[in-house]
Amino acid sequence: MSQAKNKFDWYLLGRVLALARPYRLLFVAAGVLAVVLAPLSILKPYLIKVMVDDYIFRADLVGLANIALLSLAVLVVEVLLHYAFLYSTNWLGQSVIKDLRLSVFEHLTRLRLSYFDRTPIGTSTTRTINDIETINTVFTEGVITIVADILTVIAVFAIMLFTSWKLTLICVTTFPFLIVAGYVFKEKVKASFQRVRGEIAKMNAFLQEHISGMRIIQIFNTEDREMEKFRVINRRYTKANLDSILYYAVFYPVVELISAASLALMIWYGAGEAVRNEVTLGALVAFPLFLSMLFRPIRMLADKFNTLQMGLVAAERVFSLLDQRDFIENKGTFHPEKLQGAVKFDQVWFAYQAKDYVIKDLSFSIRPGETLAIVGSTGSGKSTIINLLNRFYDIQKGHILIDDKDLREYDLQAFRRRIAIVLQDVFLFSGSVLENITLRDSAITREQVVEAAKMIGAHEFIERLPGGYDYQVMERGATLSMGQRQLVSFVRALVFNPDILILDEATSSIDPESEGIIQYAIEKLIARRTSIIIAHRLSTIRHASRVMVLAQGQLQEIGTHDELLAIEGGHYKGLYESQFLQPAPL
Numbered sequence: 001m002s003q004a005k006n007k008f009d010w011y012l013l014g015r016v017l018a019l020a021r022p023y024r025l026l027f028v029a030a031g032v033l034a035v036v037l038a039p040l041s042i043l044k045p046y047l048i049k050v051m052v053d054d055y056i057f058r059a060d061l062v063g064l065a066n067i068a069l070l071s072l073a074v075l076v077v078e079v080l081l082h083y084a085f086l087y088s089t090n091w092l093g094q095s096v097i098k099d100l101r102l103s104v105f106e107h108l109t110r111l112r113l114s115y116f117d118r119t120p121i122g123t124s125t126t127r128t129i130n131d132i133e134t135i136n137t138v139f140t141e142g143v144i145t146i147v148a149d150i151l152t153v154i155a156v157f158a159i160m161l162f163t164s165w166k167l168t169l170i171c172v173t174t175f176p177f178l179i180v181a182g183y184v185f186k187e188k189v190k191a192s193f194q195r196v197r198g199e200i201a202k203m204n205a206f207l208q209e210h211i212s213g214m215r216i217i218q219i220f221n222t223e224d225r226e227m228e229k230f231r232v233i234n235r236r237y238t239k240a241n242l243d244s245i246l247y248y249a250v251f252y253p254v255v256e257l258i259s260a261a262s263l264a265l266m267i268w269y270g271a272g273e274a275v276r277n278e279v280t281l282g283a284l285v286a287f288p289l290f291l292s293m294l295f296r297p298i299r300m301l302a303d304k305f306n307t308l309q310m311g312l313v314a315a316e317r318v319f320s321l322l323d324q325r326d327f328i329e330n331k332g333t334f335h336p337e338k339l340q341g342a343v344k345f346d347q348v349w350f351a352y353q354a355k356d357y358v359i360k361d362l363s364f365s366i367r368p369g370e371t372l373a374i375v376g377s378t379g380s381g382k383s384t385i386i387n388l389l390n391r392f393y394d395i396q397k398g399h400i401l402i403d404d405k406d407l408r409e410y411d412l413q414a415f416r417r418r419i420a421i422v423l424q425d426v427f428l429f430s431g432s433v434l435e436n437i438t439l440r441d442s443a444i445t446r447e448q449v450v451e452a453a454k455m456i457g458a459h460e461f462i463e464r465l466p467g468g469y470d471y472q473v474m475e476r477g478a479t480l481s482m483g484q485r486q487l488v489s490f491v492r493a494l495v496f497n498p499d500i501l502i503l504d505e506a507t508s509s510i511d512p513e514s515e516g517i518i519q520y521a522i523e524k525l526i527a528r529r530t531s532i533i534i535a536h537r538l539s540t541i542r543h544a545s546r547v548m549v550l551a552q553g554q555l556q557e558i559g560t561h562d563e564l565l566a567i568e569g570g571h572y573k574g575l576y577e578s579q580f581l582q583p584a585p586l
């Protein structure tokens with residue numbers, strides 16, 4: 001099992017490194033710098049040894065000045081190369097995660113809505129921000145820096161052996177303790193970091209959901225209960241971080257203790273060897289510097305391996321998202337400039353899960369320019385029809401035809417450009433009213449927006465806003481009333497000039513005072529285009545050419561308003577009488 005896991009990790013590492021392919025020259029340059037810096041860093045202690053043995057004790061001031069200048073030159077070169085190394089690895093990491101963020105967001109925009117039905121928004125946010133940021137450490141603190149540290153350790157060990165193999169063997173007697181401490185630290189920190197990643201994903205999901213639903217929390221006075229839930233999540237996240245801090249707090253002093261023991265052994269043995277002229281004084285002066293250079297990267301290696309592993313854990317989560325092929329297949333090649341607007345459902349069956357069908361053998365048609373109203377109780381399948389017509393989901397059986405052509409034959413983006421939906425819950429983005437109407441489509445001019453707003457009857461209310469069309473709408477349109485948000489969405493639908501228009505319970509939350517304005521807007525919107533109106537309130541469908549009644553995903557009745565009222569015991573007549581023929585109060 002562990003071998004399979006290691007193989008998978010190596011595959012994952014290769015996949016992460018492949019992200020740097022567009023920046024391969026920079027990656028190679030960083031690798032070359034790592035190779036050059038390793039031997040360069042050991043020159044300083046070695047030059048100090050030479051300085052002591054060959055110049056100080058011989059009182060060679062000229063030679064001493066020259067070796068000092070050489071040491072200064074080596075230091076300057078090392079500083080410049082180290083700067084270039086750090087900058088290049090960080091620039092590489094930032095470039096890679098910039099591209100990866102774009103890839104993940106683009107991928108999210110192409111996923112089926114079913115993914116968002118089952119995945120908390122906070123989880124997707126964590127993948128796009130926190131996890132991708134963690135992948136950055138694979139480049140800045142991971143592979144290349146680990147290679148650089150390993151090369152430094154090898155170079156230092158080699159020069160120590162060359163300088164004095166006896167002192168070197170004495171110094172490395174403490175290494176088994178260092179290896180054991182490093183292994184324990186690596187495993188403990190890895191486990192704690194995995195907990196940290198899991199807890200932060202839970203925290204993001206909780207915060208996203210509860211901040212978005214803060215109105216409900218305050219309406220139902222559940223602040224204390226939700227605060228207690230957050231307190232538990234926050235405590236777990238803090239505990240996971242504190243555990244990792246504890247392991248760092250223990251590991252680093254242990255390493256310092258081992259390093260001090262190694263230094264003490266070196267001094268104890270080296271002093272005797274120096275007295276017997278077995279070791280030069282220059283070597284005795286240089287070895288503490290060598291030890292410092294040896295222990296520092298070894299101490300950091302365990303931490304950097306953990307950093308690399310955490311980067312791979314984050315990469316696994318991001319790649320699992322990118323590997324989801326839960327897309328609507330877009331194999332259609334038909335790019336219509338305009339639709340006639342004929343819609344036909346032919347024996348359509350659809351289920352969100354397995355064979356739990358919510359649409360059952362449904363057949364109906366809409367003629368070009370006709371307005372069809374769909375009514376029915378909650379859960380009857382009204383909104384599902386809209387989702388299927390827009391190909392947010394694919395049907396299991398049957399056919400959906402647009403202008404006598406199967407919906408799958410249309411290019412998805414080309415088809416959706418010819419259709420517009422006005423939802424009950426209008427979503428407005430942070431930005432100006434104009435940007436929310438055009439959705440930043442540069443092809444739509446301000447003049448077109450103003451003309452559409454005047455046609456709908458929304459121009460006056462927009463002009464009264466501070467700044468008019470440049471008024472900054474807060475997140476989700478919080479600074480506008482429900483009726484105002486609805487009017488903005490109507491203008492948005494009209495300015496895109498769709499051939500098929502869908503109003504999904506667009507008036508269910510509108511107050512009676514605004515309903516007259518909205519009804520006028522609806523009349524303008526549905527004029528000369530195929531329209532589908534979904535509504536609970538039958539007063540909003542008086543403009544419909546025909547009415548279709550659904551129940552449990554099946555067609556019950558279809559016809560004009562008068563035809564359906566004439567059916568004794570009919571579903572539509574029952575709905576109509578329940579809304580308009582209430583018994584008079586006693």
